[in-house]
Amino acid sequence: MKNLWLVLNTWLRQARTEQTPFQDVCVAAVFRLLGRLGQLGLKENLPMSFQILAKSNNQFVTQQLSKGIPWEVQLSVICAIHDLAPSNPESALKTLESWRKNSTQPVPPAVIKCITQIRFLCRQTKSQIS
Structure with missing residues (x-):
């Protein structure tokens, strides 16, 4: 897991115009992997790591996506957030709603479906608390 964070950190620090050690598609795959690992952590009853991972992805979207992050990486982060939403x-x-509102490209139907699912999960959670 430590190596995955190293890849992401290196990628974030490199200029978009320079020859890069990590291509965008590799970084997109890392985010998808983090989402999947987070799901596995939840199944293995490791909720704290799951929550830390989810918080990190949410912060990434909030802080980085407005800085010209490539579309395929944005979509991978969005999918990872969906994976970690529970x-x-x-x-x-x-x-996700903030990202959707600020997106400069058309949001794919699959992402809209993810947002709808999370909205349903929020309603379900609220009704269980009441």
Whole structure:
């Protein structure tokens, strides 16, 4: 897991115009992997790691996506947030809705479906609390 964070950190620090050690498609795959690993962590009853991972992805969207992050990486992060949404559906929904509102490209139907699913999860969570 430590190596995955190293890849992401290196990628974030490199200029978009320079020859890069990590291509965007590799970084997109890392985000998808993080989402999947987070789901596995939840199944293995490791909720704290799951929550930390979800929070990190949400912060990435909030802080980085406005800085010209390539579309394929954005979509991978969005999918990872969807994968990790059960740890904090309200935060995931807020992050995704903000991303959708600020997106400069048409949002794919699959992402809209993810947002709808998280919205449903939020309602379900609220009704269980009431």
